[in-house]
Amino acid sequence: MGVKNNWKLEEVKALYDLPVLDLVFKAAGVHRENHDSKQVQISALVSIKTGGCAEDCSYCPQAARYNTDVNTHKLMQVDEVIDRAKKAKEAGSSRLCMGAAWREVRDNRDFDRVLEMVREVNAMDMEVCCTLGMLSDDQAQRLADAGLYAYNHNIDTSEEHYKEVISTRTFDDRLNTHKSVRKAGVSLCSGGIIGLGETKDDRLKMILTLANSEKQPESVPINTLVPVEGTPLENQEKVPVWDLVKMVAIARITMPKSAVRLSAGRLELSDEGQAFCFMAGANSIFAGDTLLTTPNPAFDSDMILFKTLGLESKKAFADGAQPKSKEISGIEAEKSEMVAKVKEWKKEMAKN
Ligand code: SAM
Numbered sequence: 001m002g003v004k005n006n007w008k009l010e011e012v013k014a015l016y017d018l019p020v021l022d023l024v025f026k027a028a029g030v031h032r033e034n035h036d037s038k039q040v041q042i043s044a045l046v047s048i049k050t051g052g053c054a055e056d057c058s059y060c061p062q063a064a065r066y067n068t069d070v071n072t073h074k075l076m077q078v079d080e081v082i083d084r085a086k087k088a089k090e091a092g093s094s095r096l097c098m099g100a101a102w103r104e105v106r107d108n109r110d111f112d113r114v115l116e117m118v119r120e121v122n123a124m125d126m127e128v129c130c131t132l133g134m135l136s137d138d139q140a141q142r143l144a145d146a147g148l149y150a151y152n153h154n155i156d157t158s159e160e161h162y163k164e165v166i167s168t169r170t171f172d173d174r175l176n177t178h179k180s181v182r183k184a185g186v187s188l189c190s191g192g193i194i195g196l197g198e199t200k201d202d203r204l205k206m207i208l209t210l211a212n213s214e215k216q217p218e219s220v221p222i223n224t225l226v227p228v229e230g231t232p233l234e235n236q237e238k239v240p241v242w243d244l245v246k247m248v249a250i251a252r253i254t255m256p257k258s259a260v261r262l263s264a265g266r267l268e269l270s271d272e273g274q275a276f277c278f279m280a281g282a283n284s285i286f287a288g289d290t291l292l293t294t295p296n297p298a299f300d301s302d303m304i305l306f307k308t309l310g311l312e313s314k315k316a317f318a319d320g321a322q323p324k325s326k327e328i329s330g331i332e333a334e335k336s337e338m339v340a341k342v343k344e345w346k347k348e349m350a351k352n
Pocket residue numbers: 059060061062099100101102103131132133134152153154156192193223224225226227228264292
């Protein structure tokens with residue numbers, strides 16, 4: 001039987017309103033029916049291009065318009081990224097997620113460099129994920145050809161609340177990128193953030209958008225807002241841990257086959273809080289001392305918690321075959337560089 005993807009708001013509301021322990025019990029059952037509950041997938045994040053972003057996402061320390069304390073830098077060199085990937089792999093991460101503070105990908109040399117990073121990290125037998133902003137069909141295909149395993153592109157909140165959080169792009173823009181990722185046959189990672197001032201219905205509608213999509217995302221990150229000084233949401237009220245546990249449980253029940261990732265905000269959680277999230281069906285984390293720009297629990301403390309709880313780190317490609325990176329010939333590389341240049345010139349000319 002296929003996975004149910006016609007969830008109604010009333011059905012998920014009924015889940016949300018269950019006593020927490022009943023909801024967790026139910027989710028734990030679904031988790032055990034669909035996954036080995038000991039196995040947790042570990043991803044490491046590298047911010048390959050930090051800060052200076054043109055967007056106005058009100059939670060994000062990397063938006064150029066907010067006065068935050070991030071160390072901005074241009075796109076990293078391929079060697080530096082490979083170095084970080086090696087360290088992450090040695091520490092036990094099976095996936096490397098490369099994040100760039102871009103509104104969208106542009107067909108230029110920076111993108112060519114990202115494609116090279118994807119090729120080289122895939123050759124290290126790690127799952128490669130990117131989160132680079134909006135993509136066209138062609139860009140998604142080029143990433144796939146380079147050996148990309150997954151693409152992260154969060155919907156963040158409900159369609160209704162989206163406008164309150166971001167004004168420089170629409171909810172539909174996000175869904176269009178999902179389509180491009182799907183067309184290219186790349187695994188989709190998409191989730192959201194709680195603590196943005198949304199209502200209970202907004203949280204549940206966000207889940208419905210993901211769970212009722214034609215093909216549910218293979219990976220669903222549930223972030224809790226990390227309030228960063230200088231952003232419009234710096235003084236946002238803290239989310240009670242039980243709200244997070246409920247969101248994890250509902251994501252698990254409605255998206256039984258997906259990986260549910262306990263994402264930003266783990267530093268605020270006690271070991272017991274995290275254990276509840278694993279019980280409720282979380283089976284993936286971001287590990288490493290920093291997320292993109294904000295702190296995360298130290299890798300060693302995560303490993304101690306894993307040992308205490310009897311959790312193990314999942315091997316790379318346990319859920320899907322390793323993509324084959326297509327070699328590009330010298331002529332193709334030159335061609336793509338020329339096409340990129342022409343596109344950039346056209347954009348510049350249109351501006352003037
Ligand atoms: N620029 C690309 C984009 O927006 O898709 C990729 C990087 S962006 C930083 C990736 C995701 O990080 C966002 O979609 C958001 O869900 C999450 N994020 C950013 N700042 C956050 C914060 N302060 N707290 C929690 N999650 C955050």
